[in-house]
Amino acid sequence: MAKEMIAMLLAGGQGSRLYALTQRLAKPAVPFGGKYRIIDFPLSNCVNSGIDTVGILTQYQPLVLNEYIGNGQPWDLDRLYGGVHVLPPYQRATGSDWYKGTANAIYQNLDFIERYDPKYVIILSGDQICKQDYSDFLKFHKEKNAEFSVAVMEVPWEEAPRFGLMVADEDDRITEFQEKPKNPKSNLASMGIYIFNWDILKKYLTEDELDPQSENDFGNNIIPNLLRDNRKMYAYHFSGYWKDVGTISSLWEANMEVLDPEHSGINLFDENWKIYSRNSGMTGHKINAGAVVEDSMITDGCRVAGTVKHSVLFAGVKVEAGAVIEDAVIMGGSEIKAGAIVKHCILAENVVIGENAVVGAMPEGEECGVATVGPGVVIGENAKIGPNAMVDKNVKGGGEQW
């Protein structure tokens, strides 16, 4: 039985701008929002939109991601026919190759898509925080009788040069594509989410593969080729919350925005559009007498005896009495010992901050860095970590890193 639409989720990105956070895990597996990982958003969007078949293209450091996805059960994607499939590069009779680019990753898995013989394929990116109804996008695609559609966001004109931009006519038909132009003709930024008619996708990926000059990239090669051939290409306007969390500061910012859903627009308390995740299985969290908790999100397994202000604590975080945490993102299993001060920073999973250590600082004037401590790092007693530090090795008691 053919599927109407299946999803291909690009999750191979290294996320090199997240440095210490992505040394051992792919960007889509980076924890987010207290109990999620980034990939929970596109996966939950899929299942909430009625898509039950998802191929996840992995390449860089896939172990954590593979284990996290498992059989797809937390997202209701353990299905008899379809469901979630992790698709790493593999060896064939003619040889083997890493995924050379986003288009090549899909190209190498054309056989996977063929098995479901879909009418449409949606290409998703595994590094965005966004709640989006893909069925609405598909409705648009069908109404326009399009061969290719791309989801776009209006961005402020002054920021437009940072994006890939779609120039479209009043009927939303795309007439031109500009990749990070100096003089933008449009402020419609591509979100990197595409719907293709399956026959068109297959034709252009196959063609692209034969071109030795191609970078095998959707933005740089496939979209220009579609334009060249005057294909029916449309821009679908999306106006909800959307954030590419590719940098430390944008990841930190997006987490802080979760604390203020009334203004930021990223509401995780949405019964009608739940974001699913693999559960930690820990007990309810505990706030001790004497603790102070203000304007924060706290989840299962946390034990708070100190002060937590405007922060996001992931599962199993321990904050000892006398520790102070402010404007911080503290990932699962980390421990903040007595008297430590942790501000305006991201601590990865299983970090230990020793007694009276100081990590990060509130912004002062020009100085607004987000200190980052990599997974498993131990910061010794009385150590000092500056606001711009990127720590991926243990710091001894009394040590400093700036």
Next chain:
Amino acid sequence: MVKSKSSALGIIFPNHYDPLVPELVNVRMMASIPFASRYRMIDFILSSMSNCGIDNISVMVNNNYHSLMDHLGSGREWDLVRKNGGLNIFPPYSERASKRYNGRISALASLLGFLREQKEPYVVMADSSIAVNFDFNDMIRHHIETGADVSIAYKEEEIPESLRRTLDHSKGFYYTFNIQDGRITKIYVNPTEKGVQNFSMNIYVIDRELLIDMVNTAFVRGQEHFNRDVLLTQLSKLNVQAYKYEGYMARISGIKSYFDENMKLLDDYNLDALFSGAPIYTKIRDDNPTRYIDGAKVSNVMVADGCVIEGEVENSILFRGVQIAKGAKVKNCILMQDTVVESGASIEYLIADKNVKVSAGKEMKGADTFPLFIAKNHTV
């Protein structure tokens, strides 16, 4: 033959001791009573069995079991979706005249056909009125080493007053033992003595073939209670061994003890004692993390996911999805799933069942010795 991971199969009696907590089982059963902010009572025994590799588990539901069916589903959260064994729920089999199970014997009698077909040499049986992180393997080992026919777990503790005060036998039976060199020599039914005793946990290990024989005979004789009617009379004939449990246990014997056992978990020492062993699994609700909004003041609380807290909360247990509005005051309370406390309301020593709403400005106070209870779905 496919080898089972475990040498025992499990049987759970989820309705046992329902009459002790009439308020809480009005719309459910002992096994599905919410406990410790995100669990149901059955999660503890079920997870303990699952963690010990016991993956063939029968739950002998008797009445009010919709909530439990909903909670257990296919058993996936406890890793009990298995081709061989897994989770089986056995409601009373409707015969010409539909009958509920009376004691363990009639429940087990309906299971005889199933028991005969199984491969595991031992059976472990338990109720769900206790929350424990129990090592069944250690008890089975003890059972084998002592050459026991039957083993019963006990804890040295006082009989709760709520049980001792129950003068009639309408609320079920509880047992204490005399033990000599590890062997149970005498069983007391509903004793009323004060002081520390060998108090049965109603966790049994028994040889499967022996259990089948015993149940068969007892059923034919019209006997109802496994302990009172079967074991008690055969102590000289059978090697009934006592297995001493020294870990943490919460035993629900009344609404007051329900309140106290929840509150005890606000002490980190107790919380760690109950949960630091193997993990306890429960049904996943996919709530978001709990959000503390500016103005929230919390002290000594255990809180599950999905709550939104803007008011003041002290010495309380909040289950999933509870909302405390600005200006509301909550002290010494247990608020079950999706309770809403509106602004300006003030509550103390109160147990709110699921979906209760305390309207704006309302004040309600129970007492330390007598917590107020508000039934499911009620608005105050």
